[in-house]
Amino acid sequence: MPQPVDVDDLRQGLLGVGYVADAGLATALACGVSLGRAILLEGDAGVGKTDAARALAAVFGAQLLRLQCYEGLDLAAAAYDWNYGKQLLAIRTAEASERPGADEARRIPDLYGDEFLIRRPLLAALGATRERGIVLLIDEIDRADDEFEAFLLEFLADFAISIPERGTIAATHPPIVVLTSNRTRDLHDALKRRCFYHWIGHPTVEREIEIIRLHLPDVAPELAGDVARAAANLRERGLRKAPGIAESLDWTQTLGLLGARRLETEVFEPSLGSVLKYPEDIDLARASAAAIVAAARGPSTGSG
Amino acid sequence: MAGTRRAQTFAEVLRVLPTASSAGVYWRARAAMLPSIDDLDAFQAAFLEFFGAIDDADALRRLVRTVDAPPRPAPNAPKRETIPPPPSDRPAGPELADKAPILWIAASSQDRLSDKAFEDLDEAERAAMMRLIERVRTAAELRASRRRRADQHGDRFDFRRTLQSAARTAGELARRRTTRRRLRLRPVAFVLDVSGSMTPFARALVQYARVTAAARPAVSAFAFATRLTDLTPLLKRAGDDRLMSAIAQTVRDYGGGTRIGAALRTFNDRYAVRGAARGGTVVILSDGWEREDPALVGAEMARLRRLTRRIVWVNPHKRHAAYEPLARGMAAALPYLDAFLSGHNLRTLEAVADAIEGRLG
Ligand SMILES: Nc1ncnc2c1ncn2[C@@H]1O[C@H](COP(=O)(O)OP(=O)(O)OP(=O)(O)O)[C@@H](O)[C@H]1O
Ligand SMILES: [Mg+2]
Numbered sequence: 001m002p003q004p005v006d007v008d009d010l011r012q013g014l015l016g017v018g019y020v021a022d023a024g025l026a027t028a029l030a031c032g033v034s035l036g037r038a039i040l041l042e043g044d045a046g047v048g049k050t051d052a053a054r055a056l057a058a059v060f061g062a063q064l065l066r067l068q069c070y071e072g073l074d075l076a077a078a079a080y081d082w083n084y085g086k087q088l089l090a091i092r093t094a095e096a097s098e099r100p101g102a103d104e105a106r107r108i109p110d111l112y113g114d115e116f117l118i119r120r121p122l123l124a125a126l127g128a129t130r131e132r133g134i135v136l137l138i139d140e141i142d143r144a145d146d147e148f149e150a151f152l153l154e155f156l157a158d159f160a161i162s163i164p165e166r167g168t169i170a171a172t173h174p175p176i177v178v179l180t181s182n183r184t185r186d187l188h189d190a191l192k193r194r195c196f197y198h199w200i201g202h203p204t205v206e207r208e209i210e211i212i213r214l215h216l217p218d219v220a221p222e223l224a225g226d227v228a229r230a231a232a233n234l235r236e237r238g239l240r241k242a243p244g245i246a247e248s249l250d251w252t253q254t255l256g257l258l259g260a261r262r263l264e265t266e267v268f269e270p271s272l273g274s275v276l277k278y279p280e281d282i283d284l285a286r287a288s289a290a291a292i293v294a295a296a297r298g299p300s301t302g303s304g
Numbered sequence: 305m306a307g308t309r310r311a312q313t314f315a316e317v318l319r320v321l322p323t324a325s326s327a328g329v330y331w332r333a334r335a336a337m338l339p340s341i342d343d344l345d346a347f348q349a350a351f352l353e354f355f356g357a358i359d360d361a362d363a364l365r366r367l368v369r370t371v372d373a374p375p376r377p378a379p380n381a382p383k384r385e386t387i388p389p390p391p392s393d394r395p396a397g398p399e400l401a402d403k404a405p406i407l408w409i410a411a412s413s414q415d416r417l418s419d420k421a422f423e424d425l426d427e428a429e430r431a432a433m434m435r436l437i438e439r440v441r442t443a444a445e446l447r448a449s450r451r452r453r454a455d456q457h458g459d460r461f462d463f464r465r466t467l468q469s470a471a472r473t474a475g476e477l478a479r480r481r482t483t484r485r486r487l488r489l490r491p492v493a494f495v496l497d498v499s500g501s502m503t504p505f506a507r508a509l510v511q512y513a514r515v516t517a518a519a520r521p522a523v524s525a526f527a528f529a530t531r532l533t534d535l536t537p538l539l540k541r542a543g544d545d546r547l548m549s550a551i552a553q554t555v556r557d558y559g560g561g562t563r564i565g566a567a568l569r570t571f572n573d574r575y576a577v578r579g580a581a582r583g584g585t586v587v588i589l590s591d592g593w594e595r596e597d598p599a600l601v602g603a604e605m606a607r608l609r610r611l612t613r614r615i616v617w618v619n620p621h622k623r624h625a626a627y628e629p630l631a632r633g634m635a636a637a638l639p640y641l642d643a644f645l646s647g648h649n650l651r652t653l654e655a656v657a658d659a660i661e662g663r664l665g
Contacts (some may be wrong), residue, residue: 004320004321007321009321022332023327023331024335027328027331027334027335028331028335031321031323031332031335033318034317034320034321035313035314035316035317035320037628042340042341092462105555147642149658150642150643151642151643153659154643154644154645154659158516162638162644164635164638164639183331186340189339192339192340193309193310193339194543196335196336197311197334197335197338197340198334198335199341199344245334260606
């Protein structure tokens with residue numbers, strides 16, 4: 001049975017490794033870890049889904065294994081494969097060193113031995129030990145297709161993979177599994193039922209300030225606040241791609257390089273490329289520059 | 305049944321991670337029971353309605369409002385793609401949506417039975433089990449299709465009832481108001497090894513086949529030991545007993561031993577090539593012990609692979625931790641499977657049900 005982890009302890013731990021989690025996210029993660037069940041994180045691009053798994057691994061001193069999903073992802077890429085080149089080489093070598101009289105068994109190498117097995121993330125994730133846990137991140141599961149989802153369902157139920165040539169390999173210490181989805185499609189209900197769920201929303205202004213200052217401790221606190229408020233404002237504008245936290249971080253950094261201590265009109269436009277990725281979004285923001293800068297400077301801080 | 309499972313998860317969370325605060329309860333309930341952010345409104349309403357009765361309702365309402373500040377999809381969040389219906393060589397089956405039953409599950413008796421292997425059931429338990437199997441079928445089918453009807457109301461879980469059942473951990477009754485979905489029904493064929501130790505499991509699966517056949521078209525079932533018998537005509541017409549005696553007859557007629565490869569060849573030649581499972585699922589029950597050449601099993605599995613969309617193999621012996629597919633027939637079949645499952649009791653039968661429905665549009 002997995003050890004229960006306290007929600008607040010986990011939240012502190014995550015902060016210690018550079019990740020700001022709110023109560024909802026910390027709860028979902030703590031539930032998953034404590035009950036040995038997968039956690040499904042959904043949210044817009046750049047809200048910290050992937051980083052949450054990284055941070056979780058760091059908290060537990062666990063190894064992070066990441067499986068990036070894509071359409072057509074198959075078991076050879078996700079679970080295991082045989083190193084055909086090496087197998088072939090072994091056969092050649094055996095043939096070359098074949099001497100008359102050498103006994104049969106010695107001449108034929110075991111082609112399905114460990115040295116020929118390529119462990120992809122799912123198989124590798126079964127190798128956790130008491131000393132070293134594993135966090136398995138199955139990133140962007142919505143991109144993989146149904147077949148893979150069905151396989152995953154089984155994998156999560158058994159934490160075992162059967163390899164025809166080898167038999168079944170099972171985990172002695174199940175990994176902590178984090179799945180992420182950008183919601184390009186619905187996941188199968190059966191999969192969802194096996195997971196704790198959390199929707200990571202865009203951060204509140206306070207949390208975003210905290211994140212920016214955590215990542216960029218040298219930045220002026222006022223600038224962090226301006227960026228967080230401006231980002232929040234931009235997210236309300238129905239852009240083609242709303243800025244994520246990564247973009248806020250880039251923006252802050254760019255503004256810092258431009259020597260800004262606050263978000264001023266003069267630096268707003270030239271720096272927009274670091275926060276918005278589509279020309280039409282940049283045009284839109286440029287048209288409302290004054291309003292966004294005013295909102296960024298905030299009601300409490302005044303405009304001076 | 306899905307709702308029940310979520311409720312059980314919530315109850316488990318409260319046991320493992322107890323909390324005294326309302327916010328703590330809220331987030332635990334949400335992590336355990338919210339299936340998707342799209343269901344948030346229903347969840348919030350149910351949470352308030354249920355916990356509002358035992359806690360300060362105003363405080364809770366404030367809580368729900370504050371905790372809910374950011375976590376919504378942005379207005380410009382990418383629209384979900386509607387999942388295109390899979391290509392099908394037959395028209396969609398009749399709609400089951402209106403038949404969607406309200407499931408009442410006696411949690412206490414079900415729990416006891418859920419984990420008991422089919423082979424260990426006594427007569428009374430077996431009868432109860434047969435009724436429960438029916439629900440597995442229904443539940444799996446209902447969660448199968450992702451194509452939702454335009455109907456906004458029928459879909460999704462009934463959180464209020466789910467929460468109630470969660471609160472009564474001892475749970476006499478858990479209820480899930482099931483979803484309304486438009487189902488696209490693909491053929492399903494059951495090919496069941498009824499030799500020797502397989503019989504109790506075959507009985508459970510044939511029962512499952514029977515209730516499946518009652519609800520959808522294109523369900524067929526076959527029993528085999530050394531030869532293959534078509535049970536399909538009996539699925540709809542006969543009662544439990546006629547089917548069971550047909551199974552017994554299959555074993556008696558052809559003597560002992562198992563010829564999986566030969567049975568699969570008959571199935572492929574006579575039924576699969578004519579579309580018994582085209583575009584659908586074949587469920588094979590067997591422990592994989594082949595009396596004859598396992599190469600034939602491999603060859604026939606390869607053929608079957610081309611004739612169907614999905615192959616699910618149920619092997620009750622898989623549950624034994626030490627089991628490795630050493631049975632030679634099993635080893636030969638493995639590369640062709642989409643799912644390899646245990647299915648030895650009700651709980652694992654649910655996994656079988658999910659696997660069958662896994663490919664339904
Ligand atoms: N809560 C947080 N605390 C600290 N840093 C964060 C947090 N959320 C996001 N970040 C930072 O923001 C960046 C983007 O996060 P991440 O890549 O995890 O987003 P994502 O949700 O996985 O995005 P995508 O959907 O594009 O993959 C990372 O550099 C990460 O360090
Ligand atoms: Mg990511």
